[in-house]
Amino acid sequence: MKFEIVRDELLDALNDVMKAISSKVAIPILTGIKIEVNENGMSMTGSDSDITIRTFIPVERDGKELIKISEQGSIVLQARVFSEIIRKLPTNEVKINVTDGLLTLIHSGKSEFKLIGSNPDEYPILPEVKDEHSFSLPADLMKSIIRETVFAVSQQETRPILTGVHWTVEEGKLSCVATDSHRLARKLASPENMPTIPFSFVIPGKSLQELNKILPDSDSPVKIIIAEQQVLFKTDHVLFYSRLLEGNYPDTSRLIPTESKTSVTVNGRALLQSIDRASLLAKEDRNNIVRFSTEDKMIEISSNSPEIGKVEELVEAIQITGEELKISFSAKYMMDALRAIDGQDIEIQFTGAMRPFILKSADDDSILQLILPVRTY
Amino acid sequence: MKFEIVRDELLDALNDVMKAISSKVAIPILTGIKIEVNENGMSMTGSDSDITIRTFIPVERDGKELIKISEQGSIVLQARVFSEIIRKLPTNEVKINVTDGLLTLIHSGKSEFKLIGSNPDEYPILPEVKDEHSFSLPADLMKSIIRETVFAVSQQETRPILTGVHWTVEEGKLSCVATDSHRLARKLASPENMPTIPFSFVIPGKSLQELNKILPDSDSPVKIIIAEQQVLFKTDHVLFYSRLLEGNYPDTSRLIPTESKTSVTVNGRALLQSIDRASLLAKEDRNNIVRFSTEDKMIEISSNSPEIGKVEELVEAIQITGEELKISFSAKYMMDALRAIDGQDIEIQFTGAMRPFILKSADDDSILQLILPVRTY
Numbered sequence: 001m002k003f004e005i006v007r008d009e010l011l012d013a014l015n016d017v018m019k020a021i022s023s024k025v026a027i028p029i030l031t032g033i034k035i036e037v038n039e040n041g042m043s044m045t046g047s048d049s050d051i052t053i054r055t056f057i058p059v060e061r062d063g064k065e066l067i068k069i070s071e072q073g074s075i076v077l078q079a080r081v082f083s084e085i086i087r088k089l090p091t092n093e094v095k096i097n098v099t100d101g102l103l104t105l106i107h108s109g110k111s112e113f114k115l116i117g118s119n120p121d122e123y124p125i126l127p128e129v130k131d132e133h134s135f136s137l138p139a140d141l142m143k144s145i146i147r148e149t150v151f152a153v154s155q156q157e158t159r160p161i162l163t164g165v166h167w168t169v170e171e172g173k174l175s176c177v178a179t180d181s182h183r184l185a186r187k188l189a190s191p192e193n194m195p196t197i198p199f200s201f202v203i204p205g206k207s208l209q210e211l212n213k214i215l216p217d218s219d220s221p222v223k224i225i226i227a228e229q230q231v232l233f234k235t236d237h238v239l240f241y242s243r244l245l246e247g248n249y250p251d252t253s254r255l256i257p258t259e260s261k262t263s264v265t266v267n268g269r270a271l272l273q274s275i276d277r278a279s280l281l282a283k284e285d286r287n288n289i290v291r292f293s294t295e296d297k298m299i300e301i302s303s304n305s306p307e308i309g310k311v312e313e314l315v316e317a318i319q320i321t322g323e324e325l326k327i328s329f330s331a332k333y334m335m336d337a338l339r340a341i342d343g344q345d346i347e348i349q350f351t352g353a354m355r356p357f358i359l360k361s362a363d364d365d366s367i368l369q370l371i372l373p374v375r376t377y
Numbered sequence: 378m379k380f381e382i383v384r385d386e387l388l389d390a391l392n393d394v395m396k397a398i399s400s401k402v403a404i405p406i407l408t409g410i411k412i413e414v415n416e417n418g419m420s421m422t423g424s425d426s427d428i429t430i431r432t433f434i435p436v437e438r439d440g441k442e443l444i445k446i447s448e449q450g451s452i453v454l455q456a457r458v459f460s461e462i463i464r465k466l467p468t469n470e471v472k473i474n475v476t477d478g479l480l481t482l483i484h485s486g487k488s489e490f491k492l493i494g495s496n497p498d499e500y501p502i503l504p505e506v507k508d509e510h511s512f513s514l515p516a517d518l519m520k521s522i523i524r525e526t527v528f529a530v531s532q533q534e535t536r537p538i539l540t541g542v543h544w545t546v547e548e549g550k551l552s553c554v555a556t557d558s559h560r561l562a563r564k565l566a567s568p569e570n571m572p573t574i575p576f577s578f579v580i581p582g583k584s585l586q587e588l589n590k591i592l593p594d595s596d597s598p599v600k601i602i603i604a605e606q607q608v609l610f611k612t613d614h615v616l617f618y619s620r621l622l623e624g625n626y627p628d629t630s631r632l633i634p635t636e637s638k639t640s641v642t643v644n645g646r647a648l649l650q651s652i653d654r655a656s657l658l659a660k661e662d663r664n665n666i667v668r669f670s671t672e673d674k675m676i677e678i679s680s681n682s683p684e685i686g687k688v689e690e691l692v693e694a695i696q697i698t699g700e701e702l703k704i705s706f707s708a709k710y711m712m713d714a715l716r717a718i719d720g721q722d723i724e725i726q727f728t729g730a731m732r733p734f735i736l737k738s739a740d741d742d743s744i745l746q747l748i749l750p751v752r753t754y
Contacts, residue, residue, distance in 0.1 A: 081657060081685055088654050103686075110693075111654055115686035277465050277488055280458060308458055309480075309492035316487075 001073025001098040003037050007089055009066050013055040014083050016238055019210045021079040022048035032076040034123045042067055051207050052241040074120040075104055085113055127241055129232040131225050133199050137191050138219035145176050146212045148187045148340045148367050153205035154180035164202035164245040172196055177252050183333045184370040201226050202249050207242035260349035262322040265362055268346040272338040274315045278303040279331035281311050289374050293326040327353045328376040337369035378450025378475040380414050384466055386443050390432040391460050393615055396587045398456040399425035409453040411500045419444055428584050429618040451497040452481055462490055504618050506609040508602050510576050514568050515596035522553050523589045525564045525717045525744050530582035531557035541579035541622040549573055554629050560710045561747040578603050579626050584619035637726035639699040642739055645723040649715040651692045655680040656708035658688050666751050670703040704730045705753040714746035
């Protein structure tokens with residue numbers, strides 16, 4: 001293998017592949033990146049067994065030559081060292097040359113690295129993803145879906161299925177739900193050209209977080225291909241594989257109340273900032289519980305730490321209808337939910353101090369956040 | 378105590394005081410900040426016993442009223458909670474009011490905090506610094522001195538005196554030296570109006586690092602007042618106290634070679650980047666040793682890790698005179714020294730592969746860096 005490549009292109013692709021590299025892997029070769037060069041270009045693969053990322057740099061793009069290939073081939077190089085070397089090279093031209101066996105020369109300017117590579121034949125082959133179901137979403141919609149749901153997955157391995165986000169395709173619509181059994185986040189979308197056959201799958205939260213870092217902020221399409229145990233997200237130059245979680249995701253639809261006794265409309269950002277301040281004292285007691293009570297058109301947010309002091313503040317509501325209410329909840333869950341809905345006017349629907357309540361945007365039903373209260377009053 | 382203050386002014390001063398706050402303090406009241414208000418303005422004091430920082434906000438500045446005082450007084454408030462509250466308040470107007478005993482009301486907009494304060498009489502009194510010796514330096518010179526020396530102090534408590542920087546005033550000149558016994562950094566300065574009586578003192582490296590964060594990037598004067606066990610740095614609105622280290626600082630002047638066998642002049646940044654790259658492999662072996670050898674007008678930098686590979690690169694020297702040389706040293710020490718001299722043309726003077734060598738700017742004698750080599754050739 002022998003080729004010349006533009007450093008910046010290599011570095012961009014490498015930054016994507018590095019998202020799959022973990023220092024804690026069971027198979028030593030997975031601390032490496034597999035590099036393959038053929039007549040079309042260069043591809044790099046990184047994996048931690050759960051996630052596999054493969055990037056591709058074409059020989060030329062928009063008439064500009066990116067790679068000059070003298071000899072095709074493949075090698076595996078230590079991921080961390082290789083990416084640091086590429087980042088710090090003195091010029092934008094890099095020559096990579098596998099000479100004697102596995103010894104790999106990296107040349108740039110007056111700098112020459114000789115890295116001891118590993119045998120590419122020992123690198124695990126890519127998971128085969130049989131196209132059982134597939135559809136496409138714009139990258140920016142994918143990123144919204146992830147941002148609005150993934151924070152609510154469970155951080156505990158006691159019920160592994162809850163560490164993932166449950167995606168359901170039904171009647172040409174998409175529903176994405178995450179819950180840690182104390183709160184729930186749901187995003188609905190009606191993308192174009194969805195399959196009509198219903199199916200569902202659970203993607204690990206961690207995979208979605210890494211995918212979110214790689215996807216562009218544009219509406220370029222991401223093709224999603226689902227097989228029995230794997231999902232593949234495919235963009236122009238990146239393949240992102242993740243294992244799927246096995247097991248039955250609980251039916252969450254019955255948790256969501258359909259009626260309400262108190263309904264509060266309020267500016268989301270004002271409420272978020274108020275709860276953020278109240279949580280300054282709540283955090284000190286480690287429970288991080290704040291109180292919320294309605295009175296006329298005002299919301300009172302308060303919290304209390306016996307050792308440090310207390311805080312009370314008023315937030316003006318846009319509208320409050322129904323019964324007066326006093327309720328307590330986790331400041332963290334509330335702030336996560338408000339951040340997901342992001343600054344718009346928010347409608348909160350309560351069915352009593354001990355019943356789950358829901359938050360949504362006042363003028364958009366696609367995001368729903370549900371939170372279980374805490375008994376304190 | 379009752380007053381109104383502009384939030385941004387309070388926050389700036391608070392950020393300075395917070396530099397002295399540590400979560401590991403022996404005296405519980407030192408987790409608090411002492412607030413005092415008198416007819417001139419408001420002062421705040423924070424301390425971790427080693428460092429004490431006191432800031433002052435005047436009642437008015439440049440004709441603009443900063444504080445409206447209704448009642449003078451003092452209180453101690455939990456530093457971390459108080460500073461987070463001030464940072465997150467909804468408006469730029471803050472009312473602070475010690476009501477009933479130690480209970481302190483903080484009002485801003487529709488937000489009201491009630492903090493349980495501590496008795497200000499229990500707060501340690503400020504160290505008394507008798508003006509035995511004093512002089513002034515511009516703040517930006519102080520910052521250069523700190524940046525160019527403090528990294529070389531010892532991180533180990535085995536010889537506590539070496540964890541500080543040794544400042545000596547003699548014949549109206551200032552010399553600042555730090556060494557961890559493997560390398561040494563020295564900065565000389567000839568500020569105006571220095572005292573003629575010789576004296577010296579050792580300031581803990583940690584104190585200087587915190588001081589550096591507080592000093593402005595301007596030539597406004599910093600008054601330095603030295604007493605037996607304390608030093609006080611005084612700017613317009615900040616008093617920064619530090620304990621001094623006791624004991625005799627070793628005589629380092631004899632360590633510095635006065636002649637050389639090989640002299641190399643080279644662009645500092647080019648050499649720094651080259652060593653940074655070479656250290657990518659050296660780090661993996663944990664010794665972080667790179668080799669440096671001269672040949673005609675070139676410097677070869679190399680390093681070697683049996684498991685990962687090796688790197689060799691050439692750096693063009695501006696001038697090399699004297700004997701040919703092969704030497705090995707810590708990449709970290711070399712990079713620290715080159716960063717302190719900061720990108721200018723550097724002169725390196727060697728007296729053999731096993732003798733300490735010195736680095737200085739090619740056109741400025743004020744900074745000197747000394748490094749002990751490592752035997753590998």
